[in-house]
Amino acid sequence: MKKMNAGVWAGIVVFLIAAVFLVQSFQFSYKSELGPGPGFSPVWLSGILVVLSILYFLESVSGKNAGSGEEWPKGQALKNILFILACLAVFLILVSFTGFVVSGSIFLFLLLFKAYKWYTSLLISIGVSIILFWLFDGVLGVSLPVNGLGF
Incomplete structure (x- = not known):
């Protein structure tokens, strides 16, 4: 076969x-x-x-x-794909408990920390999550999951 x-x-x-x-x-x-x-x-x-x-x-x-030349990814490429899928799974699990801003910040931080210094990754991830929350929830009126604190 x-x-x-x-x-x-x-x-x-x-x-x-x-x-x-x-x-x-x-x-x-x-x-x-x-x-x-x-x-x-x-x-x-x-x-x-x-x-x-x-x-x-x-x-x-x-x-x-x-x-x-289509082949299944091997080595580091496979590890990167599995890491991204694991981060996405963590985001999906956390978003209902911690809200969009917190879980989005964790998701982006995990994806960015390999490429940037930790404090740069943290600032970018928090900033992007807050801007996206404001854009969708505040401007467009699309409700996103929130935590007990309202974000």
Whole structure:
């Protein structure tokens, strides 16, 4: 049996995610009185993504892109990807308890501390989290998770 490359797995994962979004997008109305409704963009975008993921999967299976050098990450690259996924998981767990600003600051700090000095990483992560919270919650009116202190 031929070994499946990363493109095959990527095509499968993207297809599954796009299919879930496509099914869920039918819960929103496609049209409104003024034109396209809230379901218009999700239906089209996820539908296009389903088609593209199928085409990518078929191309990967047929071996047309076998010379592209697609391989699973190894060594440090794999460690970096797993570290980012772990940081994202920590953010998702903490956000409901500590609020967006605290969990966002921790998330950004963990991602930045390898590249910058600790105090620079801390200032950037806190600053960006506060600015994003202000932008979404204050300006755009999109409620973000908050802790007992209101941030």
